[in-house]
Amino acid sequence: MEWTEDAIATLRQLWAEGLSTAEIGRRMGISKNAVVGKAHRLNLAARPSPIRRTPGVAPAPRPPRRAARPAMPRPSPMMAGAVVAARPPAERPAAPVVAMRPSPPLRLGNSACCWPIGDPGTPGFRFCGAQALLGKPYCAEHASVAYVRVKDRREDAA
Incomplete structure (x- = not known):
């Protein structure tokens, strides 16, 4: 909308009458x-x-904050050069290998496993x-x- 002098005067008059912004x-x-x-820009x-807030109703109190974790102690000068062995990655049990007959890409049905087997660039590629x-x-x-x-991925990455 282009705010003409007449429109601004009308706005000021209706605002002074106390009408709602919607009205x-x-x-x-x-x-x-x-x-x-426009009312904001015209100050x-x-x-x-x-x-409408009901008098006497206070907002619910906030729950107390948890105490912060204690900071890790700084290593002593004697420990600064020490080598610490990393934890070995968690061993995951191997998935059972099931004898399967691989399917060429065009013969897969709606209920067939779509896991790719082999290199897609070779003729032996199957699902x-x-x-x-x-x-x-x-x-x-x-x-x-x-x-x-996600938790398992983080453990493997550590």
């Missing part, structure tokens, strides 16, 4: 937000909040083709490899 917008044919923005007197789990694209064996919890 001013309806009367002027503009949005409530346009009224609020018109602020209005009290239309949200697992075993019975897929309900709602998953992989069989039980390959789903156990594909879907690893």
